[in-house]
Amino acid sequence: MVGFKRLMVVLSSIGLLVVLFSQCTDTDADKGYELAAADSTKAGMATCIQCHRNIYDDYLISPHQKTSSIIKGHELLQADSAISNQFSFDDHLKIAVERRDSGAYQVAYVDNEEQLARRFDVAFGSGKDAITFATWRGNRLNQLQLTYFSRLKTWANSPGYRNQQLYFSREIDVRCLECHTSFAEHKITKTGSLVTSQELIRGSVAYGIDCERCHGPAAKHAEFQLNHPEQKSSKYISLYKSFTRKQKTDACAVCHSGSDRKALRSTFVFKAGDDLDEFLDKDSETVRDPDVHGQQMQMLAGSQCFIQSKTLDCNTCHSIHGNKNEGLAGYSNKCISCHQTVKHSDRTLSSGIVLKENCIDCHMPKRSSKAISFKLSGNSKIATYLLRTHKIAVY
Ligand code: HEC
Numbered sequence: 001m002v003g004f005k006r007l008m009v010v011l012s013s014i015g016l017l018v019v020l021f022s023q024c025t026d027t028d029a030d031k032g033y034e035l036a037a038a039d040s041t042k043a044g045m046a047t048c049i050q051c052h053r054n055i056y057d058d059y060l061i062s063p064h065q066k067t068s069s070i071i072k073g074h075e076l077l078q079a080d081s082a083i084s085n086q087f088s089f090d091d092h093l094k095i096a097v098e099r100r101d102s103g104a105y106q107v108a109y110v111d112n113e114e115q116l117a118r119r120f121d122v123a124f125g126s127g128k129d130a131i132t133f134a135t136w137r138g139n140r141l142n143q144l145q146l147t148y149f150s151r152l153k154t155w156a157n158s159p160g161y162r163n164q165q166l167y168f169s170r171e172i173d174v175r176c177l178e179c180h181t182s183f184a185e186h187k188i189t190k191t192g193s194l195v196t197s198q199e200l201i202r203g204s205v206a207y208g209i210d211c212e213r214c215h216g217p218a219a220k221h222a223e224f225q226l227n228h229p230e231q232k233s234s235k236y237i238s239l240y241k242s243f244t245r246k247q248k249t250d251a252c253a254v255c256h257s258g259s260d261r262k263a264l265r266s267t268f269v270f271k272a273g274d275d276l277d278e279f280l281d282k283d284s285e286t287v288r289d290p291d292v293h294g295q296q297m298q299m300l301a302g303s304q305c306f307i308q309s310k311t312l313d314c315n316t317c318h319s320i321h322g323n324k325n326e327g328l329a330g331y332s333n334k335c336i337s338c339h340q341t342v343k344h345s346d347r348t349l350s351s352g353i354v355l356k357e358n359c360i361d362c363h364m365p366k367r368s369s370k371a372i373s374f375k376l377s378g379n380s381k382i383a384t385y386l387l388r389t390h391k392i393a394v395y
Pocket residue numbers: 043044045047048049050051052211212215218219221222223225226227231232233234235237238239240241
């Protein structure tokens with residue numbers, strides 16, 4: 001029964017906070033995009049359409065652009081199959097996903113008696129593998145306990161949560177938004193180097209990753225091009241083609257190298273072309289095996305292809321603006337562009353795989369993340385989280 005005592009303590013402290021914050025849960029406060037665009041150095045995505053229509057259209061379906069959003073009308077929560085789902089920890093304790101007048105909620109029950117309900121306000125993740133949800137409590141974002149695990153089309157206890165303990169007040173920190181949104185105004189209070197509290201300015205959050213998150217504020221560029229329509233070359237925007245390889249990979253590593261490194265400055269102001277070491281302290285990185293989740297940069301950097309070619313970078317294989325899934329054959333063509341003659345043994349050649357169509361499953365196999373796994377309903381089952389390794393090698 002120790003578990004239950006602990007549970008009640010957590011619940012009662014939450015109860016107090018509910019009273020304190022219940023006045024401030026209005027979704028109309030989410031005027032995110034307009035507000036961030038009011039920053040005069042930024043033009044906003046709508047301005048780019050006029051001259052970069054194709055890129056814009058492609059980009060609308062990119063997982064980057066959909067990696068965070070306000071819940072209103074979220075596809076998943078329109079589906080009855082997701083709504084009727086329940087997550088049981090055991091015979092006493094469960095969390096249900098319910099539709100109510102003011103939106104969808106995660107509702108915790110002990111012996112069928114409702115303990116607390118939290119509204120779905122924000123979604124993190126485009127849903128390729130998983131979607132995590134959060135609820136606003138004043139100027140703080142709290143993670144909801146259940147995460148949707150797309151591969152198994154089911155709700156799961158969020159990664160890092162204990163079994164048999166309701167916990168609805170885990171804070172979604174600014175760092176999380178630095179990788180999953182375009183901007184969020186925030187206030188961090190520190191004692192020494194220790195973060196003691198942080199507040200997000202709710203209306204300032206610009207959900208999804210927009211053009212200027214990668215390319216930098218582009219109001220000046222747009223204004224110049226608008227005033228000089230005859231000018232076919234660009235001004236006031238960094239030229240990706242002229243970057244060194246480190247600049248190119250830094251532009252991705254800002255979000256694809258994990259969160260081990262200590263932040264020197266907010267990465268919200270990092271833009272393509274900047275030196276990442278001025279934002280994340282290189283010396284603070286702990287040396288350990290990189291994880292397939294979130295650390296594509298470190299994984300790739302350990303590959304002979306990266307070390308010996310000197311030219312390979314993320315965009316050799318990925319087309320960043322589109323969701324053009326070129327499939328494994330498309331990716332394999334990129335391998336073949338450097339590896340025309342490969343000496344495979346007879347054993348490999350007789351594997352049954354058409355080699356030129358799929359270099360990937362053998363040399364970049366899916367691996368389970370050490371950082372993330374999901375506890376499924378019923379307590380004992382753990383589902384692994386599979387991602388491609390970017391350490392290209394012979395396995
Ligand atoms: C009035 C037209 C116009 C508008 C509006 C405009 N651009 Fe451009 N942009 C251009 C032209 C012309 C070029 C040069 C040709 C090219 O690369 O497409 C260019 C080039 C670029 C480049 C390429 C730099 C490189 O690596 O070669 C980027 C990135 C870019 N624009 C981003 C943006 C973003 C982001 C916005 C919206 C905030 C935007 N542009 C709005 C006309 C425009």
